[in-house]
Amino acid sequence: MSKLARGLAAGMVVSLALVGCSSAGNNKDKDHNKLGVVATTTQICDYVKNIDADINLTCLLAPNASAHEHEMTREQMDALSKADLLLKNGIDLEHFLDNAVTSSGFAGTTVDTSEGVSIAKWPFPPEEGESQPEFTHDPHIWTSPRNAKTQVENIGKALEKADPDHAAEYKKRVDGYVAKLVDLDKWISDSLASVPETERILFTSHDAFGYFSRDYNVKFIGAALSDFNAQQDATADHINSAAAQVRESGAKVLFAENSNSSRSIEAVAKAAGVKIGGELYGDSLGPDVTYIQSIVHNVETLVEGWGGKLAEKPASLS
Secondary structure, three states: OOHHHHHHHHHHHHHHOOOOOOOOOOOOEOOOOEOEEEEOOHHHHHHHHHHOOOOEEEEOOOOOOOOOOOOOOHHHHHHHHHOOEEEEOOOOOOOOHHHHHHHHOOOOEEEEOOOOOOOOEOOOOOOOOOOOOOOOEOOOHHHOHHHHHHHHHHHHHHHHHHOHHHHHHHHHHHHHHHHHHHHHHHHHHHHHOOOOHHHOEEEEOOOOOHHHHHHOOOEEEOHHHOOOOOOOOOOHHHHHHHHHHHHHHOOOEEEEEOOOOOHHHHHHHHHHOOEEEEEEOOOOOOOOOOHHHHHHHHHHHHHHHHOOOOOOOOHHHO
């Protein structure tokens, strides 16, 4: 992701950061003795809502905004100062927390939801003009439901420990949600089985889909467009270079990503003579979109673009 793209995403986050979340004015609900929880990503916020829809939750990142960069608002700092739990993705994603935790006086428990996930090294080289890659390891663990299952279980354990009086309720809800994620995992595998592995080539405008690709035998070529996807004036050389990569990869369809501009990838598709298969949820969920809905949408978009046939969707995913 380019510095420009991160900057645009950060601006969007500042203006929308509290959309869909509870008020940050008083994180501790004294009337119901609810835990005060601050969660970083839209995916983690949705996990929490599935475990306890009434919990006193503050979400830091906004729908359709990149998770790579964020500026804390005054309301968010206040919520963090009063929170019992801080739930983060980890893997060096949330750099903004380093100063925020200290400055806010946060005295609660930080939960790294990536604990137990098999973390992959960052496979892409540095962006143009940079000496080091953006990451050492890939933080986009949520793109695979198998990792989401681990994240949800980690959150459940943290809630049980912080609020032992309601531990049985948390566990029951976690078990129910995990069962849905297991159904989702099987449905993905069954649906992708309709597409030959040689044709599962994922070429996108962003580099977020490594774990999904690893778990479901997809060839992922994601970063070739990411260093200029937010530029309105991507040069002909940029476009032609990316188009050559598309032709070399054998991809027949390209996919955009919801937190990035689709302008350049559309130009690349035209230059390469391939079609656009739709937009995927990557860094962020959309407004009023759940985690499960986002993954279902992604798989439907991919399978349709690749010419496969979706497996029958279990009732738990409806």
